[in-house]
Amino acid sequence: MAKQTQQLQSFWRKRLVKELPQYNRNQRHGIVSWLLNYNLSFTTTQELSVDELTTLNQKIEYRYSLLRRRYLTVNYTEGYRTLISRLSSVTAKYCSVLRMKCCQKSQREIVNLIQQVIQTLMNHDPYLKAQFEQISQEISDRQLREALVLATVEEYCLHPVKNKPFFLHCLRQHLSQTPLTLAENLMNSSCLNEANNFSYLVEKVAVFG
Structure with missing residues (x-):
């Protein structure tokens, strides 16, 4: 080897x-x-x-x-928007599997939810933490280090688990722990058909520093 x-x-x-x-x-x-x-x-x-x-x-x-x-x-802000857009597409594609139905008034909540799941993974997932540690040891250039971090997160979130992206399982688990009022709003509103409906929100998304 x-x-x-x-x-x-x-x-x-x-x-x-x-x-x-x-x-x-x-x-x-x-x-x-x-x-x-x-x-x-x-x-x-x-x-x-x-x-x-x-x-x-x-x-x-x-x-x-x-x-x-x-x-x-790209810089971190643009890269982070790309990551959110990619995971929004996954959420839209599998919304019926999640039993989630999203309408115009709840799209911001969905984007915020995606960010919460990403941040939880970045802060607590053992695999990602080990990857980030390795990146920090190998790379001193900030822009390159941030690019590697974002690529690592997307790859990890989209790797298949039981024929579905890993992120989907994380999102479902996070939803099960979401306060009832928000969960009800997400579950009961009209269905989102296109991931592009997130685009105007992705442009305004808050970047984790």
Whole structure:
């Protein structure tokens, strides 16, 4: 496994020299460390099979694509809005599963609810806390560090658990603990059909500092 890890590190370091020349050597090495950290967190002394290595490479590629497409070139405020928009889309898609029906008057409450769930995860989830610690150790540049944090949160929230995004389970649990008056408003209002209905609120969303 150590040999395969070294090969992956070498491959990605060379690739980032070509694709992210605006970052210095230490920053690129930090990105590589982040790319491999999630996928290699359960390393063993045994070599991966061809199929396992293929799956691993796909996961790393997805993580890199997520970072580069959504968060790497934007500031934290814009990136956070992107994250909220992505998770709003998930909420809208699965609102019937959640037994949630959202109307115009409750959309702000839904966005606030999504933010509450994100903040709870960021503050208390052991996996995310370990990831953030690793990022803080590897990356000194604030903008890059924030981009990695946001990409980590989106990836974690959208990874499938029982064929549904993990965030959906977190949201359902949070809803079950929501005060009755708010929960009733969310459950009983008319159904939201398009995630784009959140857009005007996402633009005004408060960013956690």
